[in-house]
Amino acid sequence: MNALTVEELQTSFGSIEAVRGVSFAVAAGETMVLLGESGSGKSVTARSILRLYGRGTRIDGRVRLGDLDLTALPDKQMRAVRGRRVGLVPQDPTGALDPLRSVGSQLVEVLRVHGVETSKLDARRRARDLLGLVGIPDPVRVMASRPHQLSGGMRQRAVIAIAIACEPEVLIADEPTTALDVTVQAAVLDLFLELQRRLGMALLLVTHDVGVAEELGGRVGVMYAGRLVETGSVRDVLAAPRHPYTQGLLDSLPTPGIPRSELRVIPGRPPLAGEAGAGCAFAPRCPQAVTSCHASEPALVAVGPGRAAACPIVNKTLTAQGVPA
Amino acid sequence: MTVLLDAQDLSKTFGNGVRAVRDVTLQVAAGETLGIVGESGCGKSTTARMMLRLLEPDAGGIYFDGTDVSRLRGRRLREFRRRMQVVPQNPQTSLNPRLTIQASLEFNLQAHRRPRNRIPELLDRVGLDPSYASRYPHQLSGGQLQRAAIARALSTEPELVVCDEAVSALDKSVQAQVLNLLADLQRDLGIAYVFISHDLAVVEHLADRVAVMYLGRVVEEAPAATLWRDARHPYTTTLLSSTPGLGRERIVLKGELPSPADPPSGCGFRTRCPVAVTACAEEWPALTTRGPGHLASCVHDGVHLTAA
Numbered sequence: 001m002n003a004l005t006v007e008e009l010q011t012s013f014g015s016i017e018a019v020r021g022v023s024f025a026v027a028a029g030e031t032m033v034l035l036g037e038s039g040s041g042k043s044v045t046a047r048s049i050l051r052l053y054g055r056g057t058r059i060d061g062r063v064r065l066g067d068l069d070l071t072a073l074p075d076k077q078m079r080a081v082r083g084r085r086v087g088l089v090p091q092d093p094t095g096a097l098d099p100l101r102s103v104g105s106q107l108v109e110v111l112r113v114h115g116v117e118t119s120k121l122d123a124r125r126r127a128r129d130l131l132g133l134v135g136i137p138d139p140v141r142v143m144a145s146r147p148h149q150l151s152g153g154m155r156q157r158a159v160i161a162i163a164i165a166c167e168p169e170v171l172i173a174d175e176p177t178t179a180l181d182v183t184v185q186a187a188v189l190d191l192f193l194e195l196q197r198r199l200g201m202a203l204l205l206v207t208h209d210v211g212v213a214e215e216l217g218g219r220v221g222v223m224y225a226g227r228l229v230e231t232g233s234v235r236d237v238l239a240a241p242r243h244p245y246t247q248g249l250l251d252s253l254p255t256p257g258i259p260r261s262e263l264r265v266i267p268g269r270p271p272l273a274g275e276a277g278a279g280c281a282f283a284p285r286c287p288q289a290v291t292s293c294h295a296s297e298p299a300l301v302a303v304g305p306g307r308a309a310a311c312p313i314v315n316k317t318l319t320a321q322g323v324p325a
Numbered sequence: 326m327t328v329l330l331d332a333q334d335l336s337k338t339f340g341n342g343v344r345a346v347r348d349v350t351l352q353v354a355a356g357e358t359l360g361i362v363g364e365s366g367c368g369k370s371t372t373a374r375m376m377l378r379l380l381e382p383d384a385g386g387i388y389f390d391g392t393d394v395s396r397l398r399g400r401r402l403r404e405f406r407r408r409m410q411v412v413p414q415n416p417q418t419s420l421n422p423r424l425t426i427q428a429s430l431e432f433n434l435q436a437h438r439r440p441r442n443r444i445p446e447l448l449d450r451v452g453l454d455p456s457y458a459s460r461y462p463h464q465l466s467g468g469q470l471q472r473a474a475i476a477r478a479l480s481t482e483p484e485l486v487v488c489d490e491a492v493s494a495l496d497k498s499v500q501a502q503v504l505n506l507l508a509d510l511q512r513d514l515g516i517a518y519v520f521i522s523h524d525l526a527v528v529e530h531l532a533d534r535v536a537v538m539y540l541g542r543v544v545e546e547a548p549a550a551t552l553w554r555d556a557r558h559p560y561t562t563t564l565l566s567s568t569p570g571l572g573r574e575r576i577v578l579k580g581e582l583p584s585p586a587d588p589p590s591g592c593g594f595r596t597r598c599p600v601a602v603t604a605c606a607e608e609w610p611a612l613t614t615r616g617p618g619h620l621a622s623c624v625h626d627g628v629h630l631t632a633a
Contacts, residue, residue, distance in 0.1 A: 037496035037497065037498060038467075038496055137580075151581050151582070152365075153581050154581070181364035181365055181523065181582070182364065182523065182525075182564065182567040182568070183364065183563055183564070183567055183577075183578045183597075184364075184581060184582075185567070186567050186575055186576075186577050186578075187577050187578070190577055208496065208497070210497070211568070215575070248498060249497060249498055252497055252498050252500070252501035253497060253501075253526065254501070254504065254526050254527055254529070254530035254531075255526065256529060256530075256553055258530065260508040260511075260512075260530065260531060261504075261505045261508030261509050261512065262505070263501040263504055263505050263530070264501070265498065265501045265502045265505060266498040266501075267502075269466050269468055269469075269496075269498075269499055270496060270498065270499075272466075
């Protein structure tokens with residue numbers, strides 16, 4: 001059974017539709033990367049799973065944790081799911097921690113609120129072990145430190161320790177390495193994979209960075225304008241992207257050997273959340289678009305083993321070439 | 326090749342004891358691009374601010390077209406500022422939110438006594454429709470704002486533009502457009518760039534020469550293609566290995582960047598270096614020549630690092 005199943009998720013803020021029908025599933029121990037640019041709805045998807053938005057936000061569709069339907073869950077029970085069964089690592093570790101309290105007391109609080117440890121002493125011991133587990137070399141000092149006394153990398157590790165404190169079934173990480181330097185990023189990504197292996201968690205990671213997706217492996221869902229436009233294993237999608245947006249995105253990365261001023265670009269810019277019209281949201285920027293692309297939004301259809309893309313033009317070409325669906 | 330900007334032995338220590346930049350020597354020739362890469366806190370932005378004379382170095386000197394910029398006053402200082410412009414990192418905060426794009430550009434043109442009627446041409450040059458002149462920054466996307474900031478820098482017809490993480494905040498598909506624009510401008514107008522970024526792939530693409538900084542010092546400098554192919558400093562090798570899409574085996578460093586207020590003895594990289602030896606604790610090795618235009622500061626002469 002899948003640890004996390006998302007079906008036809010739609011999230012709108014007033015008249016702005018940020019997520020427009022997203023479906024995917026992540027099995028225990030599996031990694032799923034949501035890849036997209038700003039405004040693509042990747043973070044809103046992740047946060048909608050935890051229902052982290054207040055009134056005025058409309059979330060439709062279904063989210064299931066194992067066989068528990070989170071969409072129908074009363075708020076009180078939802079609070080018991082957050083942090084306990086689904087952990088969240090937000091983008092900005094500085095904003096995620098209380099600046100006035102020590103890292104240790106924040107970790108102890110999580111453990112006791114969720115009833116993982118009842119005695120304060122046990123909770124402190126457990127907190128220390130957790131900080132060691134996330135690769136903090138001197139847990140005792142870090143326990144007593146306030147967030148501002150730690151480096152960005154250490155703060156992010158502390159936040160990860162909090163997120164995994166209750167050994168959640170699903171860990172959601174929203175751009176967890178974006179604020180970090182590349183050499184630190186590499187170490188934190190390794191940490192995610194190691195923790196996932198040890199704890200058997202399903203990992204849902206949101207990123208704008210193709211390199212992060214490449215590092216993590218697993219499966220990827222490429223998002224554009226609130227929808228998934230391509231899914232498949234990271235390796236397959238990066239090696240041979242099927243959707244014109246994915247192709248354009250990969251082509252626009254500077255790689256050695258491309259002469260200056262000759263980077264291939266996608267013209268225009270991504271639509272802002274809520275800006276998409278009737279047809280395919282990528283059509284205005286797409287080099288392969290035909291008239292029908294502007295009429296109706298294409299669905300995600302299988303384009304090979306474990307792969308899907310939402311582009312009828314590409315699908316038709318592939319079928320003509322005899323690529324098995 | 327005429328040296329346009331010559332920074333000699335720059336050092337800067339801030340009041341809180343942070344030794345941000347130490348003994349940095351860099352040169353930029355007319356019409357070329359010098360890339361500076363490094364992680365946060367390595368001193369790359371502090372170096373740029375000293376080059377722009379926005380920050381006084383504690384030691385060392387900056388010579389622009391042969392003139393010591395620290396001695397410039399009045400009209401000659403303004404002329405220096407006209408010839409050397411900057412495109413800052415965050416386009417949302419670098420343009421005054423209460424001024425239209427037109428007014429922001431006029432401000433720069435007026436300060437340097439340039440004709441104001443060039444604005445439509447400038448916007449067109451950076452790929453913005455001249456109708457955008459009447460818009461406010463919040464009405465533009467990140468990529469458009471960065472184009473406006475580039476137009477503002479171009480307005481004084483500079484010979485050198487410092488781009489401090491100028492494309493880092495942009496989405497990749499938009500970033501490629503701005504990188505192409507910068508390259509086109511250089512080709513057509515002969516502008517030199519100091520291009521600062523933490524993204525080695527972007528720097529390699531745009532720069533002729535690249536300086537790699539770590540903990541306030543330049544640890545390696547080489548023509549871009551050489552650096553990519555034949556890096557000699559273990560920190561450069563690590564950075565290259567962390568750059569995605571190259572299929573290089575990734576080297577994960579232990580530990581983190583030491584505090585620039587309390588650097589380790591000897592070579593600043595030795596605490597994280599996979600090939601550090603005892604001698605590394607004694608002194609930071611000087612930059613020595615490793616090939617044509619290729620300098621590195623490491624006791625080893627090029628090491629082959631493999632992932633642990």
